[in-house]
Amino acid sequence: MSSPQAARERSRVALVTCDLFPDLWEDDVELRDALRSRGVDVDAVSWDDAAADWASYDLAVIRSPWDYVPRRPQFLAWAHSVPRLLNPADVLEWNTDKRYLAELAEAGLPVTPTEFVAPGQTWTPPTTGEWVVKPSVSAGSQDTGRYVLPAQSDLAEAHVARLTAEGRTAMIQPYLAAVDELGETALIFLPDSSGDLGYSHAIRKGAMLTGPDEGLIDPGSEQIDPRTATEAERRTAERVLEVIPGGTKRLLYARVDLIPGPDGTPLLVELELAEPSLFLTEGGDAATTRLAEAIIGRL
Numbered sequence: 467m468s469s470p471q472a473a474r475e476r477s478r479v480a481l482v483t484c485d486l487f488p489d490l491w492e493d494d495v496e497l498r499d500a501l502r503s504r505g506v507d508v509d510a511v512s513w514d515d516a517a518a519d520w521a522s523y524d525l526a527v528i529r530s531p532w533d534y535v536p537r538r539p540q541f542l543a544w545a546h547s548v549p550r551l552l553n554p555a556d557v558l559e560w561n562t563d564k565r566y567l568a569e570l571a572e573a574g575l576p577v578t579p580t581e582f583v584a585p586g587q588t589w590t591p592p593t594t595g596e597w598v599v600k601p602s603v604s605a606g607s608q609d610t611g612r613y614v615l616p617a618q619s620d621l622a623e624a625h626v627a628r629l630t631a632e633g634r635t636a637m638i639q640p641y642l643a644a645v646d647e648l649g650e651t652a653l654i655f656l657p658d659s660s661g662d663l664g665y666s667h668a669i670r671k672g673a674m675l676t677g678p679d680e681g682l683i684d685p686g687s688e689q690i691d692p693r694t695a696t697e698a699e700r701r702t703a704e705r706v707l708e709v710i711p712g713g714t715k716r717l718l719y720a721r722v723d724l725i726p727g728p729d730g731t732p733l734l735v736e737l738e739l740a741e742p743s744l745f746l747t748e749g750g751d752a753a754t755t756r757l758a759e760a761i762i763g764r765l
Contacts, residue, residue: 477765480511480518480526484533488512491530493746500758506765513544520548524765527552527718528741532605538562552718552764553739560711561739564602564637570734573709576702578725578733583636589626591619596641598675599625601634605741611679612641621678642733644726645673650735653695653703654744655720656753657760663707663714666756667749668695671723692748699724702732710739718760719744 481498483490490498490510501508511518513531520526526548534541542562545555553561560566564580571577582602583589591597592615599622600610609629613622622638629636649670658664672689695703703722707714714720721738746754 476505476507477524477762478507478509478522479761479765480509480520480523482513482526482528483510483530484512484514486533487530491743493743494529496746496754497529497757500754501761504758504762506762513541523550525550525552525761527761528558530743531741534562534741535603535605535608538603552761554712554716557710557712557717558740561737562603563635564604564736565635566737567637567734570706570709570737575706575709576727576731576733578639578642578727578735581638583626583630583638585630585633585635587630589623589636589638591615591622596643597622598639598641599629599679600637601629602637603634607674609679610675612675612677618678625679641675642725642727642735644728644730648726649673649689649691649693651693651695651699651724651732652738652742652745653699653722653724654749654753655703655707655714655722656744656756657718657763658756661715661760661763663717663720665695665700665703666753667745668693668699669745669748690745690748696732699732702734706734706737710737718764719757 479501481490481494488510498508542559545551545558565582567577567580594615597613597615598610599613604610611625626636649672651668652671653668654666655663656666670691670693702724706722707720717739721742723735723738724732725735727733
C-alpha cells in the first residue's frame, strides 16, 4: 500500500474530454490504461467542468473536447488558463479555425484549393463540378455538405448563406473524387525518443459525404482501416509539419489528412493539432506506448 507521501509524489494527468464522452472516447482508453500502468494518476475531465482544478494536474492533454465548436471563444479562454496544456493553447487557437489552410497554401504546400466566405460576403457558386461546403470552425463533419452543380447550386448557396448569417466563415472546396475509391489517408505523428515528432502510423478513412448538409454529427460513423502511408504521402506530411508556427518540438501529436488530387498528388485536407482522433487502436501497442512515454517525458 502506498504511503501518503508516495501518493503525493505520483504525477497527475488530465485527459481532456467533454460531457459527450465523460469516460473518454473509446480510442483513448488504452492511453489512460498505459499511463496508469506506468504509475501515473489519470483522470478524464471535461474541459468546461467548473469544478476542475487544472492547477492540480502536472499536465493536461487535449483528447476529445468535441463540443467546443459553438463555444470556441470560451474554449480558447479555458485553454489559455490551463497551466500546462498539450498541445499548447496558441496552437489550438491557430488550428481550430481552418483558415490556417490559406497560410499553408501561401507557403507553397499542396493544399486542397479552398475559398473562404466571411460573414457579410456573398458567394457565387461555380457553374459545374462537385463541391464541399463547411464552416471554417467545425469538428466531425458537422455542418458539412457535398453538392453537385449546377443541379444543387441553390442548396449550396443557401448553405453558405446560412453559415455566414450565423457569423461563421464558410469554406468551399472541390470534392476530391479519389476519396470514393482510395479513401482519405490520416498520418499520425508522435514524439520519438529525442522528442521530435516522427511518423507513427496511418489509417484509411472511407468517404463519408454523400449529399447536402443535414446537420448531423457522428464521430463513430467513419470506416477506419490501418494503412501504410506511401512515400509521397509521408513527404507531403513532413513538409506540412515543417511550417507549423513555433515548430513541432512543443507538440505532443499531429495528424495530417491527405487525399489524392486529380493528378494523384497528395493534397492536404486538414492538419489536425487540436483534438484529433489518433487511432491508437489501429496503431497497435507501439503507438500507445510511444504516446504514453512521450506524456511521461513531459511531466
